[in-house]
Amino acid sequence: MSRLPLPVTVIGGYLGAGKTTLVNHLLRQAAGRRLAVLVNDFGALPIDAALIEGRDGEVLSLAGGCVCCSYGSDLVGALLDLPSRVLGIDHVLLETSGVALPGAVAATLSLLAGYRLDAVVVLADAETTATRATDLYMADTIVRQFAAADLVLLNKIDLASAAALDAARRTIAEAAPRARIVEVARSAAPIDVVLGMARAPAAPSVALSTPGHVDAATLYDWLRVEVPPGEDLAGLAERLVDPTLGILRAKGLLADRTGRPHALHIVGARWHLDDAPADARPGDLVAIGLRGRLDAAAVRRSLVKAST
Amino acid sequence: MTTTIYRARRILTMNPARPEATHVAVRDGRILGAGTAEELAGWGAATLDERFADKVLMPGLVEGHSHASEGTFWRYVYLGRFDRMDPEGKVWPGADSIDAVIAGMKRAEATLGGLDTPLTGWGLDPIYYGERRVTRRDFDAVSSARAIGVMHASGHILNVNSRALELAGLLRPGINHPGVPLGADGLPTGELKGPDAMTLVGHHVGFDREVLANDEPGLRRFARLCVRKGVTTATDLANLLPQDAVAMMLRVTGESTFPVRIVSLRRFQAMSPQEVVERAVELRRQSSDRLRLGAVKAFADGSIQGFSARLRWPGYYNGAPNGLWYTPPEVLREVYRHALEHDVLVHTHTNGDEATEMALDCLEAALKAAPSRDHRFTLQHCQLADAAQFRRMARLGMCVNLFPNHHFYWGDQHYATTVGPERAERMNACATALASGVPLAIHSDAPVTPLGPLFTAWCAVNRRTASGRTLGTHERISVADALRTITLGAAYTLKLDGEVGSIECGKRADFAVLNDDPLAIGAENLKDVGIWGTVQGGRVFAAGDA
Incomplete structure (x- = not known):
């Protein structure tokens, strides 16, 4: 069996939105996941010094078997080279430049057989989003960045005034009607939300709890449901991405109508079906949402509808 | 310390104090002066060099925006619309139609060795040939077994044949990328726009980054x-x-x-x-x-x-x-x-x-x-x-x-x-x-x-x-x-x-x-x-x- 394509999370957002902080936050939560971080440049020391174990030219080796490479203007070249330069990677974080259009980067991934787009995550600085969205030069770029997002992390909510935060919410809602929005401080979004669960359908990892901040466990909720075999998986996925269900992230190991197991990945309105690992025992789906927004009853109803 | 005085038919100096001269004196790679033979005589003993006597001298021309890769591109086959001189002085004729482009490619293809060697061209500019786009089918007529890639004159588009797409894993349905237009068959037409799509196929057709x-x-x-x-x-x-x-x-x-x-x-x-x-x-x-x-x-x-x-x-x-x-x-x-x-x-x-x-x-x-x-x-x-x-x-x-x-x-x-x-x-x-x-x-x-x-x-x-x-x-x-x-x-x-x-x-x-x-x-x-x-x-x- 050929290797599954590597999932790639595209991390976009304008300068100062918190992309690098998010990357560092995810690296600290990696907990055994081997992440490859691709950054546009090493210029502003993108990685916390404490995480760096060594440097070999354009590759930084990081704690826990993770790596960081810069790609400059040759993203495709870096992606082509990555599998031969670094072995055993589980997930790629692709941090775009502040003016890049994450949607265009995502389209480029579709050309590369060894990768699949997992999600486009765009960060927004709650203090400046509304102003930037009317900037003489950058307005259309900012709006196009949001429009490509599956997940918007509205960041720095602890620093922004109520008025700025409110204006940022309106800007994003207008620019990215299909994106799920999560409000965070210091880019502290749980890894299971941003990158998906590593080992679902077990319970989400402890990473839901974010040290040093309001306990993430009080901000997020999750549930596990059993999915009987014989499901039309694409149809199920379409129902699960209905925004009224409140699912930010879900992962399931599910059997299709022929009994063959698949992995279903959901982030916001985007879903993807992979072949399941050979030893997978299908039947469960785990979903994460914001506390108070994840509608467990509606999720269960969407399953029931499936079997009728 | 040798001094050479060049006599020329006319010397255009760009020096407003004396915009024209007939002689220029050179010592140690620098200009002693420009003027008449008499004016330059005061610099002392000099060799009069007459080789430019029927030439016109200007200050050496300065190209303020070029790339040394012009020298690199001449290793590939020139397929542009207009005549262009290579570094050895040979003028490569411009191609006035897509047929002429293809004919040029066929001539070049015939000189290549094993099929592992790609046919690499540059300078293509289809806007001069009307509305029709160049497709992989055009290049397949040159060879379907050898990878072929031709860079457009702008440097922003690469046209390739089916073999090149196949080597890059792009000869498949389901591609959705603004830089990779698809034909009626749902497969890429062979036109690749922008650096990402071009890089992906470029190294299969001879555009090696290193x-x-x-x-x-x-x-x-x-x-x-x-x-x-x-x-x-x-x-x-x-x-x-x-x-x-x-x-x-x-x-x-x-x-x-x-x-x-x-x-x-x-x-x-x-x-x-x-x-x-x-x-x-x-x-x-x-x-x-x-x-x-x-x-x-x-x-x-x-x-x-x-x-x-x-x-x-x-x-x-x-x-x-x-x-x-x-x-x-x-x-x-x-x-x-x-x-x-x-x-x-x-x-x-x-x-x-x-x-x-x-x-x-x-x-x-x-x-x-x-x-x-x-x-x-x-x-x-x-x-x-x-x-x-x-x-x-x-x-x-x-x-x-x-x-x-x-x-x-x-x-x-x-x-x-x-x-x-x-x-x-x-x-x-x-x-x-x-x-x-x-x-x-x-x-x-x-x-x-x-x-x-x-x-x-x-x-x-x-x-x-x-x-x-x-x-x-x-x-x-x-x-x-x-x-x-x-x-x-x-x-x-x-x-x-x-x-x-x-x-x-x-x-x-x-x-x-x-x-x-x-x-x-x-x-x-x-x-x-x-x-x-x-x-x-x-x-x-x-x-x-x-």
Whole structure:
């Protein structure tokens, strides 16, 4: 069996939105996941010094078997080279430049057989989003960045005034009607939300709890449901991405109508079906949402509808 | 200490104190003086060299925006619309139809060895062949077993055959990418637009990234081409300049027979503003006479014909969405500020007028933080700037290097599609730049268009497009202004005008040696001035020997 394509999370957002902080936050939560971080440049020391174990030219080796490479203007070249330069990677974080259009980067991934787009995550600085969205030069770029997002992390909510935060919410809602929005401080979004669960359908990892901040466990909720075999998986996925269900992230190991197991990945309105690992025992789906927004009853109803 | 006095039919000095002379005296690679034989006699014993007695001498031409990769591209098969001279002096005929392109490819294919060797071409420009796009089927007729790739003249599109798509894993349904158009069969047509799609297939068809980065034979061929075009100082405008490439360039340009001064700018990429300026300072210390380092090239936006340039309202004539920013203003401003603080020269690529405006804003802010009297920051291409922007450039002490060649090759497309008739007429506004007091250079951007400052001067003087339209009559400049622009003008933008760009006492003995007199041949014929070769640093280089 050929290797599954590597999932790639595209991390976009304008300068100062918190992309690098998010990357560092995810690296600290990696907990055994081997992440490859691709950054546009090493210029502003993108990685916390404490995480760096060594440097070999354009590759930084990081704690826990993770790596960081810069790609400059040759993203495709870096992606082509990555599998031969670094072995055993589980997930790629692709941090775009502040003016890049994450949607265009995502389209480029579709050309590369060894990768699949997992999600486009765009960060927004709650203090400046509304102003930037009317900037003489950058307005259309900012709006196009949001429009490509599956997940918007509205960041720095602890620093922004109520008025700025409110204006940022309106800007994003207008620019990215299909994106799920999560409000965070210091880019502290749980890894299971941003990158998906590593080992679902077990319970989400402890990473839901974010040290040093309001306990993430009080901000997020999750549930596990059993999915009987014989499901039309694409149809199920379409129902699960209905925004009224409140699912930010879900992962399931599910059997299709022929009994063959698949992995279903959901982030916001985007879903993807992979072949399941050979030893997978299908039947469960785990979903994460914001506390108070994840509608467990509606999720269960969407399953029931499936079997009728 | 030997002194050589060259007698010439006419010497155009660009020195207003004595614009013309018949003799020029050279010692130690520098000019003692230009004048009459009698005037030069006072310098002492000299050898009179008569070999240029029937030639016209000009200051060695300065190409202010080219890339040494022009030398590299000649390793591939030239398939452009217009005749083009290679570094060895062979003129490759232009192809006037797609059939002619295919025939050229078949001839080249027949000379290749095993099927593992790709057929690699460059210079393709299908806009001259009507509406029809070139597809993989066209190239499959040349070979379906060998990978084939041909770069467009713009450098922004690559056409490939089915085999190349197959090798890159792209001959499959389900591709959804704006740079990879699909045919009725749901498979890619073979046209690949933009760097991402091009890189993916490029290395299967011979466009090897490593070769392009550090190509010693290419640098030598570029230099030979310079001799053929009368160029004695040429820019290599956007090099990443890793240390191994610098070492190669220092060694090659240092050879006693290397005929050109290369000015290589460090491309701003994959570094912070502070780091790129530190690197520039470090590179400046490694400069030699024939390899000048220490300036920076930044990019604000993309290209107009690729619809990736940033335009102000009302945007593209055909309604295409606005283009892409390559560097945000916060970052460009920091590059400028650090560079001003360390006397590092920055040239900035701006194509659309919004990108130009942004660069002007950034420099204005940076100058407040780090005042500088003689920075000579230069906008490169700057094709769509309007009169108000030229006035701002003048006030901010900026230079501009415009792109009249582009006007010839793609002016018709700008007229019909990208910016529309009115703005197409103001593009590459050489006359406005001069009238506004903005120091002006003009360029080829070789290999995008052919190296040849006299051709570039012809474009600026006539503003003719490929279809024969005169586009923007009011922006034409005089032959005299154009000749000054391709010598002193370009030298000024590189801060080399004290050394080169005119034939006068103390400057480098750099001459373009011409068979015809560019002031007498007529504005219409400026591009046809015959070029014998060059003198560079007092060394004589005949094009025929190159």
